[in-house]
Amino acid sequence: MNTSxxxxxxxxxxxxxxLAQALALADAPLRIALVEQHPPAPPPPLDGACFDNRVSALTPASAAFLRELEVWDALAELRLCPYTRMQVWDADGTGAITFDARDLHLDALGYLVENTLVSAVLAQRLSRTGVVCRFGAHVAGLERETAGWRLALSDGSSLTCALLIGADGGASRIRDWAGINTRTWSYEQQALVTTVRTALPHRATAWQRFMRTGPLAFLPLQLRGASDQHYCSIVWSCTPELAQELLALSPQDFALRCAQAFEYTLGEVSVLNPVQGFPLWQRHAVDYVAPHxxxxxxxxxxxxxxxxQGVNLGLADARSLAAVIRRAQAQGRDYTSPQTLSRYQRERKPANLGMMLGMEGFKRLFGSNDLALRWLRNQGLHLADTFAPLKHTLMRRAMGHD
Ligand SMILES: Cc1cc2nc3c(=O)[nH]c(=O)nc-3n(C[C@H](O)[C@H](O)[C@H](O)COP(=O)(O)OP(=O)(O)OC[C@H]3O[C@@H](n4cnc5c(N)ncnc54)[C@H](O)[C@@H]3O)c2cc1C
Known part of the structure; x- marks a missing residue:
């Protein structure tokens, strides 16, 4: 411990x-603080069909980590929706692929859960640890000290630490203040999200239709303690022009466009929440670590x-960094040293980069109008669907197993 x-x-x-990072380190013999600019988000009311727009598909690997953090049971008790199948198809041709949990002798391929619920259970569990939580104050400035960092908070106070972990999202100011560059480019797409009710049951399947303007996903949701399979979260990634047009529609007209774009696979659709749009960027820090x-x-x-995959990769980072810090401490090594921290970078950067390149390739392949590429993608989907070893490899990677 650095007592200064x-x-x-x-x-x-x-x-x-x-939050997961803080919890993963909470029982180490370390003085830990977490600074978050917003107060802890209240979870959405769980009675009635009032789902939050922002959801994540958590992989079994993330579920295992949340189990280690002792929050999974609390999450499962609130509400989540396991999905057992994933159906992906190409709007242009005949290519389609179906993943089924039974092929890998699993109960589920993953779990759809509202982000606010994940944050709520993590924050609640964290409040029962020795981690000092400073909610409602943001980090307004950062200064390098010989043995760590000094953070200036928006409430006028300042805090020092031997190791600073930047978990402040895509527009990270910690990253900028530390002088870490990124490779950034716009996908030239926006993601539109909302919650819908569908005429046909989702059958615990995550559906995704790839169009030239981007993919449209229907992700299954489930009410607590009910078997109703008619709620889905939609993520419609599309060009900024189409996004603008869709955002200007009435809920009824948006629902109609959505059902049409989805080829009425789940029948008529009604929109339950306001549609929100998020610009999509690909951003990768050149380095994940800097001194302290x-x-x-x-x-x-x-x-x-x-x-x-976004939050799944982030949870894997948190798990890896916590393990690296704990190992160094157990062996009496300095957990803030460049040698120790670079182990974390070596473990996570290739895995994250591989996933990012894969997604970029997917996006380009499906966004192309080139005849040869269209043929290739249909053949590729057909091959992947019928060749079990390739399909199982794809499934294992998507579920967070290397
Ligand atoms: C439409 C859409 C759908 C998605 N679907 C999925 C999915 O199905 N599965 C999946 O794995 N991922 C998904 N993602 C990605 C996922 O949402 C993100 O990867 C994840 O939320 C990132 O979590 P984070 O904690 O790293 O960052 P964030 O969620 O951005 O959290 C950063 C936190 O830092 C705080 N903060 C920022 N600056 C400061 C400061 N100066 N001081 C104090 N606090 C600060 C913020 O208030 C915020 O709470 C999706 C993303 C989008 C846009």
């Missing part, structure tokens, strides 16, 4: 990844939501 500092570790940012500093989650990498 207020804290051994400060985590800046209390989104899903920052590490980045996790979207602060290190932001990825297209088409494969539902």
């Amino acid at each position: 500092m207020d804290f051994d570790i400060i985590i800046a940012g209390g989104g899903m990844v920052g 500093l590490a980045l996790v989650g979207d602060a290190a990498h932001t990825i297209h939501p088409l494969a539902g």
